[in-house]
Amino acid sequence: MRNFTLPAEELMGSGHLGCQGCGGALAMRYVLKAAGDNTIVVLPACCWTIIAGPFPYSSLKVPLLHTAFETAAVAASGVRAALDIQGDTETTVLAWAGDGGTFDIGLQSLSGAAERNENIIYICYDNEAYMNTGIQRSGATPFLAWTTTTPEKTPKSEPKKDIMAIMVAHRIPYAATATISYPDDLIRKVQRAKSIYGTKFLHVLAPCPPGWRAPSELAIKLSRLAVHTRVFPLYEVENGERYTLNEPKEEPALPVSEYLKLQGRFSHLTENDVEAIQEIIEKRWQRLLRMVRESS
Amino acid sequence: MTPTLTGTKKVVTGNHAVSYGAMLARVQVISAYPITPQTQVVELLSEFCANGTLRAKFIKVESEHSAMAALIGAASTGARTFTATSAHGLALMHEMLHWAAGARLPIVMADINRAMGPPWSVWTDQNDSLSQRDTGWMQVYCESNQEVLDTVIQAYRVAEKVSMPAMLVLDAFVLSHTAEPIEIPDQSLVDEYLPPYRPLYKLDPNDPRSFGALAPPDVYMELRYKMHQAMEDALIEWARADEEFSELFGRRYGLIxxxxxxxxxxxxxxxxxxxxxxxxxxxxxxxxxxxxxxxxxxxxxxxxxxxxxxxxxxxxxxxxxxxxxxxxxxxxxxxxxxxxxxxxxxxxxxxxxxxxxxxxxxxxxxxxxxxxxxxxxxxxxxxxxxxxxx
Missing domain, CATH: 3.40.50.920 (Rossmann fold)
Structure with a gap:
């Protein structure tokens, strides 16, 4: 049993256009609860371009700036500068981008914003492919996953890009991973980010039932299994140096097959494939433990 | 202390005339990326920001695409915004030029006309700016350094009136790097001519709105119609802005x-x-x-x-x-x-x-x-x- 309190305020309406079981929709709901109503959301092209609703509707009760695919971090920088010069240093500027807009097309402007230590919160909700355009591989797509551009005969041949390592290398004041099945952890991290000056980066795993070829009722379970199998450990990094591991705490971890077997995007995998994936996970886990040890 | 730079004659290059124009317009957010022959424009603006002559945020971005994206964010939040570029920088901005115009943001930019590569060239021709003809940006071609400075100020006046972005264009080197004596108008007169930017709508947590959301076919065309109407209105507004400018400053240029x-x-x-x-x-x-x-x-x-x-x-x-x-x-x-x-x-x-x-x-x-x-x-x-x- 876990006990925690969610802020009661709902800044996201129920009339959004997310798919059933959308991890990205739930992530936004939690994040806004933590960020509060004095927030401006900057939204590049991503699933949320649709989820937020077409003109003249909005499913958010905070102001929302739609911007081009590769510009989340820099458009947010512009919003921040305009607020600051008008004397408003309190309003939170929240860039909210998918994995394509973060790992791939938006990486340059994100790197620029991080290097300048812009006072923004940047959240990547990662559903591990270009889901809005119909499940094409991105730099965030896991090793050997099926997508429409990595068909089963030639599944994705490269491991997922380590976006956290990239952001941590910018020595930004705060970077953290989170996911929807740990709402207390997610909310705490957003609140933490809010309290720090500079560029804050949150990498949020957001299961996508249609894209992952999984039943929508499994979204939360998949999010939990990603943590328990160490596919997506939850951790924080301060100033590019101090690592703190939050989850999983249990030893030993569940085998990755427990996570993979629930998802159609991995249904073509052989036993050898699963072993290869397990090896990558183990290697990344050991590296993370090393970083935690070295910084403590 | 703010140095007195206004209401005086000064010998300045075309590039610096742009900088003085932006300073006098009291721009609030600048974002730019270096490119020859534009760079001097933002170098002087950096000085103005550093020495307090201009109270503005200068976002030193990693590309021109980002420069325009930053200004789109800033202008959407109610700030008066400025950038300058040339040739490949302008071409890289192309997507965001459409965005700025479609979002009806009165961003003002100087383009120092430079020929497009390959082969590399730094010298002037107009293919860079004219390639952006259909983005929804107003374009004004300048002949002298005085006209350059005055056009920056007029451009804000018109852009903010019709909610469309404006680009002033000047020839590389022939104007950008050539010094001429010009009059730097008095700040109080410029303030009289160009009041602070007060947008009808902006990103504001007290009045939450969604900007740029998906527009279905039943509304998209009307928004494009309104952009064209704004451009038609701008013909009148340029004439009016020029007329009122001449009343205050004694100089006018006409549309032609x-x-x-x-x-x-x-x-x-x-x-x-x-x-x-x-x-x-x-x-x-x-x-x-x-x-x-x-x-x-x-x-x-x-x-x-x-x-x-x-x-x-x-x-x-x-x-x-x-x-x-x-x-x-x-x-x-x-x-x-x-x-x-x-x-x-x-x-x-x-x-x-x-x-x-x-x-x-x-x-x-x-x-x-x-x-x-x-x-x-x-x-x-x-x-x-x-x-x-x-």
Whole structure:
């Protein structure tokens, strides 16, 4: 049993256009609860371009700036500068981008914003492919996953890009991973980010039932299994140096097959494939433990 | 202490005239990326920000695409915004130019005309700015450093009135790096002319709205119609802004400017610095008793079609000098002028000349050659290359 309190305020309406079981929709709901109503959301092209609703509707009760695919971090920088010069240093500027807009097309402007230590919160909700355009591989797509551009005969041949390592290398004041099945952890991290000056980066795993070829009722379970199998450990990094591991705490971890077997995007995998994936996970886990040890 | 830089004569380059214009306009957010020949514009603005002459945030971004994206964020949040670029920088911004115009943001930018590569060139021609013709940005081509400074201030006035972005354009080196004595207007007069930017809507947590959300086909076209209407309104607003500017500062430029055109049998059409050279040549030719005149096109978007029609329709021949080329068609100003005259009952023959690409000098003798050619030929030609080695 876990006990925690969610802020009661709902800044996201129920009339959004997310798919059933959308991890990205739930992530936004939690994040806004933590960020509060004095927030401006900057939204590049991503699933949320649709989820937020077409003109003249909005499913958010905070102001929302739609911007081009590769510009989340820099458009947010512009919003921040305009607020600051008008004397408003309190309003939170929240860039909210998918994995394509973060790992791939938006990486340059994100790197620029991080290097300048812009006072923004940047959240990547990662559903591990270009889901809005119909499940094409991105730099965030896991090793050997099926997508429409990595068909089963030639599944994705490269491991997922380590976006956290990239952001941590910018020595930004705060970077953290989170996911929807740990709402207390997610909310705490957003609140933490809010309290720090500079560029804050949150990498949020957001299961996508249609894209992952999984039943929508499994979204939360998949999010939990990603943590328990160490596919997506939850951790924080301060100033590019101090690592703190939050989850999983249990030893030993569940085998990755427990996570993979629930998802159609991995249904073509052989036993050898699963072993290869397990090896990558183990290697990344050991590296993370090393970083935690070295910084403590 | 704020140094007194206003209400004085100063010898400055075209680039620095841009910087002074932006300072006097009290821009609040600047974002830019270095590119020759623009860089001096933002170097001086950096100085102004650093020494307190200008109270603005300067976001030193990692690309021109980001420069425009930053300004889109800032202008959406209610700030007066500025950037400057050239050639490849402008081309890289292309997507965001559409975004700025579609979002109806009155961003002002200086483009220092530089030829596009490859091959690399840093010298002037107009293909960079004219390639952005259909993005929804107003475009104003400047002839002198004084006009450059004054146009920055006028541009904010018009852009904020019609909620469309504006680009002022000046020739690389010929203007950007050439110093001329200009008057730096008094700040209090500029403040009188250009009040602070107060947008109708902005990103505001107390009044949460969604900007730029998906527009279904039943509304998209109306938004485009409104953009075009704003451009039509801008024709009136440029005239009004120019009129009121002249009342306060004693200088005016017009959307177009005829020069010794009244009884001219041949009218030469120019834009940018070539106009100054052409004025000299027209004076010489007039002294020789030849009936030639000049029409400078200053405001290119919105295109002042009615004014151009009225200015050209009674002449016998028109020669258009284009420092640009639309491959497979010809000079772009020539196309626009033909298009403006086609539905007129009086349509003089139009000779289209292309010269000076990639910064090749357009000297008085080049302009003489153009006028001589037009005078000695009865049949107009769409594209005449001037001085090209074949």
């Amino acid at each position: 400017e005829p020069y010794r055109a009244d009884d001219a049998e041949i009218l030469l059409v120019t834009s940018g610095t070539v106009t100054s050279t052409a004025r000299e040549v027209i004076d010489e030719l007039r002294a020789e008793g030849r009936r030639v005149g000049l029409l400078k096109i200053r405001v290119f978007r919105p295109f002042p079609a009615q004014l151009v029609r009225a200015a050209l329709q009674d002449t016998e021949k028109v020669a258009v000098l284009d420092r640009n080329i639309s491959f497979g068609m010809g000079g772009i100003f020539a196309q626009e002028i033909k298009s403006a005259l086609y539905n007129s009952t009086k349509r003089p023959p139009i000779f289209g000349f292309v010269a000076g690409l990639g910064g090749r000098d357009i000297t008085p003798s080049v302009i003489r050659e153009i006028i001589d050619y037009t005078e000695s030929h009865d049949e107009p030609e769409d594209l005449i290359w001037v001085g090209v080695k074949r």
